[in-house]
Amino acid sequence: MNNQTTCQCTAETLAMASVPMQEWCEPFDLAAAIHNGTLFPCLNMNFFDAEDIPCPFCDKPALTKAAEQEKALIEICKIGFALNDLTLYLDTHPDCQNGINLMKDLLQQRLDALAEFAKNHYPLTQLSIVTGTPETKQYGWDEGPLPWDPFASCAAAKPNTP
Incomplete structure (x- = not known):
């Protein structure tokens, strides 16, 4: 197994030869990555300066079950964003090797987050039907909101009205 710590690439490995070669740099934490729009600080170059625009999803206190659910979904999105980048x-x-190791770590974090979400709320993916509720040994896909219901995530926060 190759234990290299820096990546050795040539221009032939790039999709476009006119793109400068990106070297490995330590990635942002997940919150900073999604805020900056890239996992890699060395790629965080000004395109549109949005530093002072507040993020409505960041640093929300989790006071209700709906807020806790939203926080967990945002964390899953952060991990997914980092995986895509x-x-x-x-x-x-x-x-x-650094990228491959980080990929393995992020994939495990995503599986764990999906399983935890399925255990506490409802399954988000077909895989989390099994990983999130293994002790119940039952099919739980119908436990969550319908994907086309725009108010599904707000249902827990809404008071019951006749």
Whole structure:
């Protein structure tokens, strides 16, 4: 197994030869990655300066079950974003051991987050039907809101009205 810590790529490994070669740099934490729009600080270059625009989803206190659910969904989205960005990096740097190790770590984090969400709320994916509720040994896909229901995530927060 190759234990290289820096990635050795040539221009031939890039999808477009006119794109400068990206070297490995330590990634942002997940919250910073989704806020900055990239997993990699070395790619965080000004395009549209949105630093002072507040994020309505960041640093919300989890006071209710709906807020707790929303916080968990945001964390799953952060991990998914990092996985997508890392996939783009690995497309042009397939032998980068740092990238491969981070991919394995993020994939496990995503599986764990999906299983935890399924256990506490409802399954989000077909895989989390099994991983999220293994002790029940039952099919739980119908436990969550319908995907086309725009108010499904707000149902827990709404008072019951006749």
